[in-house]
Amino acid sequence: MSKNKNKQTIWNVRIKGNTSKLFEKVGSSIDIDKKLYKEDITCSIVHVEMLFRQKIISFKIKNKIIYGLNKIEKEIVKNKFQYQKKYEDIHMNIEKRLFEIIGDDAGYVHTARSRNDQIITDFKKWLIKSTNEINKNLDNIIKTILKVAEKNIETIMPGFTHLKNAQAVSFAHYLMAYIEMFKRDKARFLNNLKSLQENPLGVAALTGTSFNIDRHFTTKKLGFIKPTSNSIDTVADRDFVLDFLYSVSVCSLHISRIAEEFIIWNSDGFNLINLSNKVVTGSSIMPQKKNPDLLEYLRGKSGTSFGNLFSMLTILKGLPLSYFKDLQDDKEIVFKSNETLNNCILILNEVLKNFTPNKNKMLELANSGYITATDLADYLVKNNNMSFRKAYQVTASIVNYAEKNKKKLNELSIIELNKIEKKLSNDVLKVFNLKYSVNSKKSYGGTSFDNIKKMITKYKKELK
Numbered sequence: 001m002s003k004n005k006n007k008q009t010i011w012n013v014r015i016k017g018n019t020s021k022l023f024e025k026v027g028s029s030i031d032i033d034k035k036l037y038k039e040d041i042t043c044s045i046v047h048v049e050m051l052f053r054q055k056i057i058s059f060k061i062k063n064k065i066i067y068g069l070n071k072i073e074k075e076i077v078k079n080k081f082q083y084q085k086k087y088e089d090i091h092m093n094i095e096k097r098l099f100e101i102i103g104d105d106a107g108y109v110h111t112a113r114s115r116n117d118q119i120i121t122d123f124k125k126w127l128i129k130s131t132n133e134i135n136k137n138l139d140n141i142i143k144t145i146l147k148v149a150e151k152n153i154e155t156i157m158p159g160f161t162h163l164k165n166a167q168a169v170s171f172a173h174y175l176m177a178y179i180e181m182f183k184r185d186k187a188r189f190l191n192n193l194k195s196l197q198e199n200p201l202g203v204a205a206l207t208g209t210s211f212n213i214d215r216h217f218t219t220k221k222l223g224f225i226k227p228t229s230n231s232i233d234t235v236a237d238r239d240f241v242l243d244f245l246y247s248v249s250v251c252s253l254h255i256s257r258i259a260e261e262f263i264i265w266n267s268d269g270f271n272l273i274n275l276s277n278k279v280v281t282g283s284s285i286m287p288q289k290k291n292p293d294l295l296e297y298l299r300g301k302s303g304t305s306f307g308n309l310f311s312m313l314t315i316l317k318g319l320p321l322s323y324f325k326d327l328q329d330d331k332e333i334v335f336k337s338n339e340t341l342n343n344c345i346l347i348l349n350e351v352l353k354n355f356t357p358n359k360n361k362m363l364e365l366a367n368s369g370y371i372t373a374t375d376l377a378d379y380l381v382k383n384n385n386m387s388f389r390k391a392y393q394v395t396a397s398i399v400n401y402a403e404k405n406k407k408k409l410n411e412l413s414i415i416e417l418n419k420i421e422k423k424l425s426n427d428v429l430k431v432f433n434l435k436y437s438v439n440s441k442k443s444y445g446g447t448s449f450d451n452i453k454k455m456i457t458k459y460k461k462e463l464k
């Protein structure tokens with residue numbers, strides 16, 4: 001093939017003349033999918049190895065193609081590869097370069113395959129790699145939370161419902177709630193592997209192929225578990241993209257929730273934590289300000305992730321089978337979601353390493369809002385032979401009394417308590433102690449110190 005001919009598009013015989021420049025601009029995806037060069041080359045190498053094993057191409061041609069592909073990979077790594085928009089995407093860019101390097105034998109590489117199966121094979125391999133990376137990053141957050149938790153088992157703060165003081169909890173227990181969320185995120189990403197590990201290569205454009213290919217061979221060589229079962233579904237399916245974007249969205253949502261908690265706790269009204277200078281920024285006009293911008297970034301970015309999920313759902317809605325150009329946008333959406341999430345995970349980890357709980361303020365806040373009222377009601381059930389509902393009413397009367405007399409529950413004397421419930425003895429006063437309150441929640445999963453220690457040990461073991 002002459003050099004000049006090679007400058008033309010693959011379809012130049014059928015489609016004479018150049019495509020409108022405008023379409024080249026919007027239709028080309030090379031700026032986005034060049035990220036997949038490694039996967040594309042690996043998949044092509046395995047593809048030609050299979051073609052040779054199946055006696056579809058010769059030994060010599062297989063080796064020539066592999067030589068050319070390896071050379072291209074080196075060029076890309078060394079930034080010496082020239083991507084061209086007119087060849088649309090990573091597949092055509094590589095194929096065109098292969099022609100330049102090895103000549104007309106490059107024409108055999110695309111036997112028994114289409115860009116339609118090629119792209120999803122590359123994309124699935126990339127997603128498997130990214131999934132593992134995200135999960136590794138999530139492990140780092142879990143490790144950081146555990147470090148903070150270990151130092152704060154006996155740090156007492158109010159637990160909230162409706163953002164009103166509810167019951168006292170350990171700060172470690174509170175933070176470890178997020179470990180549970182991040183563990184579920186990891187499991188959600190891992191669940192996606194089941195469909196990601198089905199190999200699309202070999203379904204060709206949409207029907208499969210008349211060549212005697214071996215999809216089980218490429219499946220094994222590429223590290224997939226099994227070949228996909230229906231060729232039409234395979235090229236049309238982007239459920240694995242939705243699953244990934246949904247997993248990213250839920251993980252971003254968790255990050256957004258902890259970011260919001262920290263923003264509230266860091267506010268002057270709450271003042272429960274201090275953020276170090278590393279994770280705050282100043283104001284251009286108010287000299288005193290230290291703003292939690294990074295946390296706001298985390299909260300804001302969840303919106304981008306949800307948007308990406310909805311973009312993909314909308315692209316797929318109403319799309320007939322099988323491949324359409326509409327699907328090409330999946331890469332841009334996923335790459336953005338993936339990058340944003342990884343940034344958010346790194347930032348959250350940085351914030352978690354750069355804050356201190358304001359223990360006195362936490363305790364002070366926990367001492368307000370009659371936070372031990374439920375402990376008193378439980379005490380009455382256990383020691384004074386009352387039903388819980390009766391004990392609840394007696395306790396409510398005691399809270400009313402305290403409120404009217406502008407006292408905290410732990411400031412009430414036994415004489416005052418006896419005015420409302422005469423059966424109470426001095427022993428009851430212990431329930432107003434916050435440490436006692438927290439440590440009494442010994443039920444599995446509760447906030448007692450022993451439970452927390454056991455959970456920390458369990459989480460650490462899981463990380464190994």
Ligand code: ARG
Binds near residue numbers: 116327328
């Ligand atoms: N760049 C394309 C994409 O990402 C690859 C598949 C192209 N297939 C086609 N029939 N135009 O969707």
